[in-house]
Amino acid sequence: MVLKMYSLGLQAYFVSLFNRFDCFVVCAGILETILVEVRVMSPLGISVLRCIRLLRIFKITRYWTSLSNLVASLLNSVRSIASLLLLLFLFIIIFSLLGMQLFGGKYNFDDMVVRRSTFDNFPQALLSVFQILTGEDWNSVMNDGIMAYGGPSFPGVLVCIYFIILFVCGNYILLNVFLAIAVDNLAEAESLTSAQREAAEEKKRRRLERAANPGRSEEEKLLLKKLELAKLKAEGIPTTAKLKVDEFEANVNEVKDPYPSADFPGDDEEEEPEFPLSPRPRPLAELQLKEKAVPMPNASSFFIFSPTNKLRKLCHRIINATTFTNFILLFILLSSISLAAEDPIRADSFRNQILAYFDIVFTAIFTMEIILK
Secondary structure, eight states: OHHHHHHHOHHHHTTSHHHHHHHHHHHHHHHHHHHHHTTSSOOOSSOHHHHGGGGGGGGGGGTOHHHHHHHHHHHHHHHHTHHHHHHHHHHHHHHHHHHHHHHTTOSOSOTTOOOSSOOSSHHHHHHHHHHHHHTSSHHHHHHHHHHHTTSSSTTGGGGHHHHHHHHIIIIIIIHHHHHHHHHHHHHHHHHHHHHHHHHHHHHHHHHHHHHHOTTHHHHHHHHHHHHHHHHHHHHHOSTTHHHHHHHHHHHHHHSOOOSOGGGOOSOGGGSOOOOOSSOOOOOHHHHTOOOOOOOOOSSOBTTTBOTTOHHHHHHHHHHTSHHHHHHHHHHHHHHHHHHHHOOSSOTTSHHHHHHHHHHHHHHHHHHHHHHHO
């Protein structure tokens, strides 16, 4: 690490993510050794920090193109499914809260058996829902839910609807979407590897052509140099850009090129990228376009308030305001937290009594929202 820092410099050294990781591992190992020697911490049988060094084997991806493309595709798939992960998280939270309301404190119908999967509190409900999503012994959890409502008869048989919807929507739809995205990115990795292989073959062919025609490379270097100067001057001096470009194009036309442009020799490093002469288009998110106002429905409300009624206009302005929307979302979040904080086993506990008052407030606010809308 010290040799790399001395040869590359600190700024160039920390550009590489692998170098940053190596620096973290080495510094953590030195810190752990110092803490063990001064008896601040006890030595571990297998050092956790030094075990992180095993991840350095991923350096092999630098020299194995197909493996590098595979790792890059997997990382890209993680980025692309970030929103899907959020959706899955919300799905798990919703069904956990619903499970607490349906089965909280009801899995104790047989005192002789201690069940691992219950809905008696929010963390346990999250684990139970996750177990059902993975398909690990989910039918036993469903059977306990049916027995909690009196067995396979009405209304206990209706409980299976909750578990079937949870398993089908979570396992067969959401989780399989992850697999579909990963497979799609792996297919892109294969196509990228094929494209790189073709590019390497083309590069080799161009080298052979350049070796067979050594006098041609000087002309093409001159051509590239003049084109680059023309583009840079066109960007730096807008008023005389056209004159400069025409002048250099006239000079370029004087250079005879007996070979087609498709067989342009030279390495990839020698090929200059194209510089756009126009400004780069900005994303729509950066333009901050104003959203169009939601129009007033052209009908009477409750057969009383016409579209021109002042009270209705006021309500329409309130419900379409961003502040009102954020206010309602905040109380939706708070009401979800209150549901997760309930104690389904001790219904008369002090915590549940406090949450009951909050529930009245939430109900009043949501009722006001309905009336305004």
